[in-house]
Amino acid sequence: MNNSDTPHAALITGANSGIGQAAATELARRGWRVFAAARSPERGRAAVTQIQNDSGSAAVELLELDLASFSSVRSAAAELLERAPRLDALVNNAGVNLGRRTLTEDGLASTMQVNHFGHVLLTSLLLSRLMQSDDPRVVNVSSMLYQRAGAMPLDDLQLEHQWRGFRPYCISKLANILFTKALHRRYFEHGLATFAVHPGGVRTRLGADGDRGGPLSILWRLVQPFLLSAENGAAPIVDLVDDADKRQLAGAYFNRHQAATLNEHANDHHAAERLWDASNELTDAQWPTL
Numbered sequence: 001m002n003n004s005d006t007p008h009a010a011l012i013t014g015a016n017s018g019i020g021q022a023a024a025t026e027l028a029r030r031g032w033r034v035f036a037a038a039r040s041p042e043r044g045r046a047a048v049t050q051i052q053n054d055s056g057s058a059a060v061e062l063l064e065l066d067l068a069s070f071s072s073v074r075s076a077a078a079e080l081l082e083r084a085p086r087l088d089a090l091v092n093n094a095g096v097n098l099g100r101r102t103l104t105e106d107g108l109a110s111t112m113q114v115n116h117f118g119h120v121l122l123t124s125l126l127l128s129r130l131m132q133s134d135d136p137r138v139v140n141v142s143s144m145l146y147q148r149a150g151a152m153p154l155d156d157l158q159l160e161h162q163w164r165g166f167r168p169y170c171i172s173k174l175a176n177i178l179f180t181k182a183l184h185r186r187y188f189e190h191g192l193a194t195f196a197v198h199p200g201g202v203r204t205r206l207g208a209d210g211d212r213g214g215p216l217s218i219l220w221r222l223v224q225p226f227l228l229s230a231e232n233g234a235a236p237i238v239d240l241v242d243d244a245d246k247r248q249l250a251g252a253y254f255n256r257h258q259a260a261t262l263n264e265h266a267n268d269h270h271a272a273e274r275l276w277d278a279s280n281e282l283t284d285a286q287w288p289t290l
């Protein structure tokens, strides 16, 4: 178990922007040591400086991590294990909503690798360290748009036949929830508290960079004034990491601050298990036996 004299430590993916940056800032402000993961060293360094300034904490460090590359995930995990003798929370937050189907260097659909497979591999590599914490937590940032996915397309995980509107993104967010269930099922009895969360509709850069085209981009621009701030969107995530009372709701999906019921596809135990097996095979993830 950890020495309570050292500060709690969290790794947050996609911490150089939007919800991830806001969550990193609030945890740093509360005294957590924060590893802010970013794929771009330039954007990552700028964000770390900003998070330090906004939180008043120097205990914020950059970790280079490109989820679209399994070799980057492995190097980042190795570096983190070197730098962080203590790790209490992992926030799998980074995400993309791409308008076109592209493949990663590992040959997988980018939307699925960044949003799901990369986080599965990262979690597997860090789990032993996390489990040394008195109160280890994994928070998977999903979306209520999972409801638009239908059933998990277990025979088409590279989304070759799913490319309509937001559907690929919705499928990846359903995968976040099924991953939460499978992880909870295996490790809750060993003390791991795993959550999935919809942060709300939040004004961020998600889907910018020309990723979102056509009528959906017009709709997205129209709703901008009604969206939450990044700080507001990060609040439920920070609670799931830092609020002791949340542990009793481990395994749940949160719609912002409330544990919420899931539809039949997200509650599909068989689909969660098949996705777990397929994800481990594709990423070569090895899970610790405790």
Ligand code: NAP
Residues within 6 Å of the ligand: 013, 014, 015, 016, 017, 018, 019, 020, 038, 039, 040, 043, 065, 066, 067, 068, 092, 093, 094, 095, 096, 114, 141, 142, 143, 144, 198, 199, 200, 201, 202, 203, 204, 205, 206, 207
């Ligand atoms: P955002 O501002 O675009 O942040 C996404 C983060 O993911 C950025 O830091 C981005 O880095 C990072 N990222 C993208 N590709 C990556 C890769 N290959 N490797 C590592 N990091 C990568 O959007 P956001 O809204 O804060 O999104 C955060 C999470 O919230 C996502 O999982 C999203 O699905 C979820 N969510 C958002 C909303 C919403 O309304 N905004 C609603 C529901 C759920 P770069 O800056 O380098 O691109």
